[in-house]
Amino acid sequence: MTTQNNTRVALVTGGSGGIGKAAVRRLAADGYAVAVHYSGNKAAADALVAEIAERGGRAIAVGADVADETAVEALFDETERAFGGLDVVVNTAGIMALGPIAEYGLDQFDRIVRTNLRGTFVVSRAAARRVREGGAVINFSTSVTRTQLPGYGPYVATKAAVEALTLVLARELRGRDITVNTVAPGPTATPLFLDGKDERTVETLAKAAPLERLGRPEDIAETVAFLAGPARWVNGQTLFTNGGLA
Template identity: 65%
Template sequence: MTNSQRVAIVTGGSRGIGREIVKRLAADGYAVVVNYAGNTAEADSAVAEVTGAGGRAIAVRADVADENAVAELFDTAEREFGGVDVVVNAAGVMPVSPIADLDLAALDRVLRVNLRGAFVVDQQAARRVRAGGAIVNLSSSITRFARPGYAAYAATKSGVEAITLILARELRGRDVTVNAVAPGPIATALFFEGKDEQLVARIAAEPPMERLGTPGDIAEIVAFLAGPARWINGQVLYANGGAI
């Protein structure tokens, strides 16, 4: 590895949008650390995809809400690849329930993973990302859609957006950008879970583009923010095909 190779950490990188981001950043020449919560087989598969295409990647298991585990995640990236240039927060959970019926244990979990997790990862990123680097947090267009059943999830993503905007300003003088990407409905296993064909078709028809987004659509935006988009900072980019 040359000293000029850029290094990215992608949380939630073993599946869905996170995995597509891993593949895209690796294709752009990054050495990638694939963080995952528990599914070792999926994480190893993501690494194999990257290395099979000639890239460099390792998988590191860590609970994003555990500050010691996240510190070790960053330690591993620095030890294996020499530093950290890009951090992408894609880890998350999405309980769906009306407020009146939501099990508060589910609320605690989504707050822990989505909000505390983003904060803990961003805290390490703020300390360690090298000059010229980028931090990209995944929010959600659900903060604008205000769709019934998603209050807990939307609350955490609104918090992620607040963290993003403030951290961008706290890193003044560091030459590190901090932005959030807020996808609309994306065709992943997480999205399709619990939805019948009629509901999926209705949601897909909402944007003027008349389709669901794909993980690749989001990976393109993250790659842009991670690399050439140096004059975009402290922003939330809504990526939903024009649905809102």
């Protein structure tokens, strides 16, 4: 279940920025050795690894295209070589490309499906084969599967599929003592969310939840830490982490 020195090991895809970075920091603070995955921003991943090391933690930066099965296998290999095994996989890697369905380009659609759905599938498949007993797989959806805002159609379609994939995988891992859950954040102040939105739109979305603010990446990381460790009786669920947004 753990490395020889009783350290649990986590791999966070998309760990170099936004929610992924907050999840890495929280898991490292909880004592995990963490593999910080990046796709294009190696410098950000390296900086986060250095930050964790300065605080006495253990981390490595690992690059891969999450939709490439060969690259993902190498990603898992590198994590296991560095830390001796793997207990938790957190799938935060994703892209958001918005637009009305009637005007949405198929090239753009294929790109978002490849990253958000195929990428989650490829990483989840590897996790199902390699996460140790007592571990956890944590995928990511969105609260827009409930709010169903115009312009989010293809994005929501990929995330709804992730929720379904999570539910099935949780049942397929029966007897392994591995939980599989999905986190569905609401509007969260990350570059991915804020990109392309004007101040009025951001303010409107911030007021939508009863707590009347945007979520912070650290808020979402709290849910990740819960599912990664103490939440051993939460399995096959989607946790809407959104401040009470409908």
